[in-house]
Each structure stands twice: as structure tokens, then as C-alpha cells.
Amino acid sequence: DTEVTQTPKHLVMGMTNKKSLKCEQHMGHRAMYWYKQKAKKPPELMFVYSYEKLSINESVPSRFSPECPNSSLLNLHLHALQPEDSALYLCASSPEGHDRDTQYFGPGTRLTVL
């Protein structure tokens, strides 16, 4: 398995809803990332997990809550989002060894907050 998968592909939620995004990889990668990408912009880093521990939080609002239950799975829990949080949310992972500076991205979850 050589890919990063993300579910759901699309998500529409109200501002009072609680939802979760899921990311999975079975490549044995030990670093996983969440990015937010607005239209016509580059991805912006939100969180980095290394060996299932949160290593970077780019000052993301607490309405976004990441979780890494195991080395293959990364979740992003969403609560009380705002319409401006509507974006494409991308997950990525990177391996150990000589290729550890390379990130492999999933297809993303397109989130719309009403």
C-alpha cells in the first residue's frame, strides 16, 4: 500500500456540529501532517505528529483538535467551526531514512461550513 487515504471526500457541517476527518497510511511512516488549503493558495501547515506525539502546532484554534491513535491513523476533530474554516484539508505522511524530508499527500477532504 503506497498511498495516503482520507475520508470523507466531502463534508458539509453547520457551525454547531461536531465532525471528524480521518487519514490513514500503511506505509510505515512515522510522521503525519495536517494542512489547510484555501482556494488558489498553497497548503498551510496545521499540525505535525512524530511517533504518535504532537510535535508541531502552528497556533491553530482549539476548535480543531488532532489525534493520532496509532502510527497509521490521524484524525482531526472539528467543533464549532466558522464559515471561514471552509477549505480543503490535506493529510500527509513522511518516512524514516534518507527520504524523511519527503511528504506524501492524501487527496484531501473538502470541508464546507455553513
Add this chain to the structure above:
Amino acid sequence: GDSVTQMEGPVTLSEEAFLTINCTYTATGYPSLFWYVQYPGEGLQLLLKATKADDKGSNKGFEATYRKETTSFHLEKGSVQVSDSAVYFCALSRISGTYKYIFGTGTRLKVLA
């Protein structure tokens, strides 16, 4: 701080034309450099990378050479196809505990038949 600058788009070319998308960077140390491609409605796909000066990354007919003297990593392809229409991102990686990417703003390429 580290930064990546890409040429403004959109770039519009006819099929079989030569493509160059400029990318320059500012960085301390010796970062790895990357080109990613994003097709409409999709995530980013790694196109190619180079890890040290004078390295040439290549994939699917695309090439880029890591030029330390000009701090550049320009993307080239000899003959573009309609299917190459996408947004191309240049990026560098730097270590901050783990690796972080600095992305350029992206260049949209449109290839006409």
C-alpha cells in the same frame, strides 16, 4: 527566514510547447527542494525532488536542477500535453524538530489543444 518565490500564473501554452516555471528560494543551510503538482479537486502529488546542489530531479518528462549559485529550482518540460494542466508548487524542506515545508504560491498551467 526561509522563503520560496514562484512566477505568477496563469501560464497558458499550446500543446507540445516548451514549459518553464521559475522558482527561487531563500534558505539557510542546504534544504531539499521539491515540485508538487495539484490537479483540480485533488491533493498534491510529488513530481520530483533534489537534495543537493547540482542534483537534477526528473519524472514524467519534467526536470528541475538544484542551482545553489542562483538559488533556483526551475521546472521544465520539453513538450507539454493537455493533461499537464494543473497547479504546480515549488517547496523547500527545513528541519524544525521534524521536516517542515515552505511552499511557493503555486503556478497554474493551462495547456490548450
